[in-house]
Amino acid sequence: MGARIGSGNIGGTEDSVVWIAALVSGTALLFVYWNFLTLEVTVTDGNFTFAYGLVRHTVVINQIESLETGVYQWARYGGWGYSRGPVGRRAWSIPGMKAGVIVVLEESGKRREYFVSSRQPLELEKAIRMGITNHNQ
Numbered sequence: 001m002g003a004r005i006g007s008g009n010i011g012g013t014e015d016s017v018v019w020i021a022a023l024v025s026g027t028a029l030l031f032v033y034w035n036f037l038t039l040e041v042t043v044t045d046g047n048f049t050f051a052y053g054l055v056r057h058t059v060v061i062n063q064i065e066s067l068e069t070g071v072y073q074w075a076r077y078g079g080w081g082y083s084r085g086p087v088g089r090r091a092w093s094i095p096g097m098k099a100g101v102i103v104v105l106e107e108s109g110k111r112r113e114y115f116v117s118s119r120q121p122l123e124l125e126k127a128i129r130m131g132i133t134n135h136n137q
Contacts, residue, residue: 036081039094039117043127048103050092050116052082057092059103059114061131066104069121072097077115091115101125 035053042049049058077083077091084090088111093100100117101124118124 039092041116041118041124043124043131046131048128048131050114052092055082057090057114059105059107061128063105063107064103064128064132065106066102067125067128067132068102069125070100070102070115072100072115072117088112089115093117101128103128 035055038052040049040051040056043061046061047058048061048064049056051057072091072093074080076085077089077093078085079091080093080095082090082092090112091114093115094117097117097119099119099121100115101121103114103116105112105114116124
């Protein structure tokens with residue numbers, strides 16, 4: 001007489017489900033990591049665009065009410081990376097990079113403030129201001 005401990009087969013369907021779930025989760029984590037690894041910022045033809053991979057936002061330059069360089073304030077915007085703070089504040093920031101531009105505008109009937117990290121915030125501000133000037137002429 002013997003005692004049976006446990007049940008199931010090694011390599012059965014339960015193990016397959018676990019491996020598939022691990023593979024899908026790992027792939028999703030890699031996608032998120034690579035997608036948010038680089039912040040791409042462009043100023044072209046009346047638009048100011050900032051993007052983390054597939055997640056992007058475009059601001060029409062002539063809608064900008066105020067523009068200045070500034071230092072990132074974590075508590076003001078609610079975190080690092082793409083974050084949403086109170087009262088229409090949004091940040092597209094890179095951890096450890098303190099400088100960037102602060103853009104204020106009205107968008108979809110609401111006042112918005114965007115902080116966008118930049119290694120060269122003065123040059124970015126200058127490019128946006130040139131875009132505003134060229135677009136208003």
